[in-house]
Amino acid sequence: MPSGRELAYAHLKDTVLSDPGMQGQFVNEQALADEIGVSRTPIREALLLLAAEELVQLVPKRGAYIAPVGGREIRELFEIRAMIECYAARRAVELGAVPLAEMRRELDAQRELGDEQAREFIDHDHRFHSALVGAVGNEMLSKTYDGLRARQVRAGVEALFRSDGRRKSVLAEHEAICSALAAGDPEAATAAITEHLNATRRVLQAG
Structure with missing residues (x-):
């Protein structure tokens, strides 16, 4: 209890x-x-x-x-996420451990949500990315990434509220990440992850 x-x-x-x-x-x-x-x-x-x-x-x-999500917090959060997630993509491909089925399940769940379910959408977003980080098999890395969860959820929900088209863009960006990972192309995967994170950061910083 x-x-x-x-x-x-x-x-x-x-x-x-x-x-x-x-x-x-x-x-x-x-x-x-x-x-x-x-x-x-x-x-x-x-x-x-x-x-x-x-x-x-x-x-x-x-x-x-x-406090409102601030410029330094946004910059630092997305810098750390980029480092962890891009490393995870390269390492998962190298290990042959890409959790594609799990990531696609989260993506499919996002597609089923209504516009009013912003929090649920971002919860699936976190699990989508967390699955990739977890696939590396490094417990310290996973714990470090999970420590970002509250800030990641906060920033993600805020981005959805600031940009009407952000939800549709996130789905397309997640699909691009999955496609690159499915092809076993770490360079394309890291590029897709970087663009995805940069797109959310731009929405937040524009506000």
Whole structure:
């Protein structure tokens, strides 16, 4: 049974932080406590953990502030993702371990979602990319990549809200990545991954 702090932490990280409407807002601790069914103490404990991860800012006498996705955060997130995902593509091809069936399942699931299911769309997006990283078989690499999940989901959902055509573009970009991997062409795969990440970064930075 998860503790109150664990429940609060998971809810904040997976739901509140990824809500575009919460960017630039302060967390209402009491409303959140009522929603989850815990006291304010585990909410505050969870916020301290998130502050240590630099996912929220604790402002004296004001509370926890969710800053809008900023330029430095966007740049650094996509630089790290590019390094990890491009390496994973090359290594998976080299090992003959490309998880093509799993990646296509996530892509097919994305295609089935409606426009109002932005969060679900990005959850599948994360699993699409995570499957490739996991195929390398390097546990430390996978843990490092999974540590980016909250920021990746947050950025992905925000990009969908900022650009009406982003959903359709993501599907096409994922298809290009799959096609290159299916062909066993690491150069084409890394180029497709790079373009995919750059496209999302451009949407975010244009906002």
